[in-house]
Amino acid sequence: MDRNSAIGLTLIAVLLLAYFYWFSPEPKPIAQNAPQVTTPAETKPDAIQQPAAVPDSILAATYGDLSAAFKGEETATVVENEDLKVTFSNKGGLIKEVELKKFKTYKQQPLKLVTPESSGFNLKTQYQGKALDLYTLFYQLEQRNNGDSTEVVYTISLSNGAKLSQVYSIPSKGHEIGYKLRTTGLDQQLSGDNLSLEWADIVRPVEKDLADTRINTTITYYSEAEGFDELAPRSKDKESEALTQPVKWVAVKEKFFLSSIIAKSNFAGGNLETSMTESDSAVVKRANISLLIPKSQLASGKADFKFYFGPNDYKKTGDVTEGFRKNVYLGWPPVYWINKFVIFPVFHFLTKIIPNYGLIIVILVLLLKLVLFPLSYKSYLSMAKMKVLKPELDEIKERVGDDMTKVQQEQMKLYSQVGVNPISGCIPVLLQMPILFAMFYLFPASIELRQQPFLWAEDLSTYDSLIQLPWVVPFLGNHLSLFTLLMTASTLIYTWQNNQLSSVQGPMKSMSYIMPVIFLFVLNSFSAGLTFYYFVSNLVTFAQQAIIKRFVDEDKIKAIMEENKKKNAAGGGGKKSKFMNKLQEAMKSSEEAKRKADEERRNRKK
Structure with missing residues (x-):
């Protein structure tokens, strides 16, 4: 590893560290003149705005025929398809529980994205001028088949012929649930321009690493005007956003799973909020969502929505709705393009034909190394040239002494004479950097690796903790990942080997270790x-x-360099590259500026 390669790798490392610690998204300021939408309480979701017991006479006087829907006995209805187990309740006509049948928590418990204890819903409006939550009423159930889908219909009928229905459609497979709000006559008795759909969700831990889960949990949303956006996931403070533009969908995004509501048209706006208590290990984050449903959609029979409860899988999310695939973060351009068009397609192709994910990673390494072989060859050739030049570079340092400017000038002169570009070893490394960055996003974002064991690692999607520490080490944690130790040891050996070929000495050489x-x-x-x-x-x-x-024949390289040196000496210096000309001009300018500064200093002393 020559001096320029070492500098390049150091800069690359600094960029990596800076990105992961300082380049996370900043919280957005709350927009002004936002629609006035109430936010669900931060306490237990099932306690959101539950109405107090009211005498029948008062209910009848307040809500008329609708008062009968305030009383009833709650019953549950369970519908299953290939991927989901969904529990509905006639109280509110709500989804009370959603279980993902093909996934388990880290502790091998059923994985439920919605439960009565962690999720709460309200649908607030004004009925004949009185506040009403449509999700507190009792509905009549009808269950029927529609092709390969099961429909669950909850209805309230009034004596004057008015009717309110909630229609859920569960296909035979998949993670989407259709949802329609329908009224006959009742919409005319509802006041205001919008209904307020409120959703409070307490995200519970389902993965091994709570800290990692927290920085990957947030609320994401999509509008046709502004595209995909999210609340700052890494923030430890309360984050909020007022949505002033129509919104297509909103999702509670966990590391590997999504709970989302999607409008066929748009929501009129809303408010979003996330918060966390760092000391509470039983809760990842609290998410509060409030969305405005235009009453005009209800009146025209266009209040159509769908829920998505499922994996945050790059292959699946692309078919859900516009912009939904961006919940899987693939990095910034050009890393995003490399992941999207090269790495992810190859990785997913390998998952279809090879069941062992450790073997898939090995094959992925071999394929990428094969593609990048020309760059690796050029990099090694550059190191071989520097190895041949090392005795002469060392001789320059001994002859010139501590004048680094003079040393660099003499080295540039030698490079020019023998026909060597000093940054030729660094350029191949820099060209490979987008691949390096792409891997930082590929593996953490790949749900395929979740709970996939390999060797001593029980789950390739998180760290292997084969070595537990008796105390917490700052920035390291309470464990040592054996794969990380092996990676570090092999990198140190690689660095040592390269330093045997390098002319780098002093602090720069130490930095490489x-x-x-x-x-x-x-x-x-x-x-x-x-x-x-x-x-x-x-x-x-x-x-x-x-x-x-x-x-690579080093004797042949040395012979070519000697021949170049003779030709350049005979021709008065030979032809230099534009880079070498500019570099030498810059060094001459620097030397001239230094000389003038020394002269001015001496003149001032006189």
């Missing part, structure tokens, strides 16, 4: 799949360099 140790702390709690990938990548690199070494 420090950076792998820094990444031990950074990656210790990352996905085991990611650190295993980099460990295998290092092993393949060792093999690759051994093969390349057989085809």
Whole structure:
């Protein structure tokens, strides 16, 4: 590793560290003149605005025929398809519980995205001038088949022929549930322009790493005017957003799962809020959503929606609705393009033909190394040239002494004479950086790795904690990931090997050893799949360099350099590249500026 390669790798490492610690999305200020929407209470969702017991006479005087719907006995109806088990209640005509049948929590318990204890819904309006929550009424149930779907219909009928219906449609498979609000005559007795749909959700831990789950849990939303957006997921403070533009959908996004409501048209606006209590390990975050449903949609029979309760899977979310796939974050351009068009398609293709995900990672490494082989070859060739030049570079340092400017000038002169570009070893490394960044997003975002064991790792989507520490180490945690240790050890060996070929000395050489140790702390709690990938990548690199070494003749390189030196000496310096010309001009300008500054200093002393 020559000096320029070491500088390049150091800058790359600084960029990585800066991104993960300082480039997370900033909270947005609350927009002004937002629609006035009430926000559900932050207490238990099932306690949201529950009406106090009211005598029948008062109910009848207040709500007329509708008062009969305030009384009843709650009954549950369970509907299952291939992927979901959904429990409905006649009280409110609500979804009370949603279980994902093909997934389990980290503790191998049923994975439920909606429960009576953690989720609460309200649908508020004004009925004949009086406040009314349509989700507190008791409905009559009708269950029927419609093709390969099951329809659950909850209806309230009044004596004057007015009617309110909630229609749920559950297909034979999939994670979507259709939802329609229908009225006959009743909409004329509702006041105001909008109905307020309120949803409070307490997100419970379902993964191994609570801290990682928290920074990946937030509320996301999509509007046709502004596109995809979200509340700051990494914030530990209360985050809120007032939606002043029509909104297509809103989702409670966990690391690997989504709970979302999607409008066929649009919601008129709303309010979103997330909060967390860091000391409460029983709760990941609290999410409060308030959305405005235009009453005009209800009157025209266009109040059509659907729920999505399912995995945040890149392959599945693209078919749900516009912009929904962006819940799977693939990084920023050009990393996003590489992941979307190259890495993800290859990875998902391999998952279809190979059942072992550790083997898939090994094959992915081999494929990428094969594609990047020309760059690796050029990088190694550059290091071989620097190895040949090392005695002469060392001689320059001894001859010139501590004048670094003069040392650099002499080195540039030597590079020009022998025909070597000093940054040729750094450029291939930089060109590979988008692939490096892409992996940082591929593995944490891949639900395919969730609860997939490999060797000693029980779950490739999170860290392997084979080594438990008796205390918590700052920035490291209470564990050591063995894959991360192996990755760090192999990186240190790789660095040592490269330094044998390099002319780098002093602090820069020490820095090349420090950076792998820094990444031990950074990656210790990352996905085991990611650190295993980099460990295998290092092993393949060792093999690759051994093969390349057989085809790189250092004696031949030295002979070519000597020939270039003779030609340049005979021709008065030979032809220089534009880069070398600019670099030498910059160094001459620097030297001239330094000389003038020294002269001015001496003149002032006189």
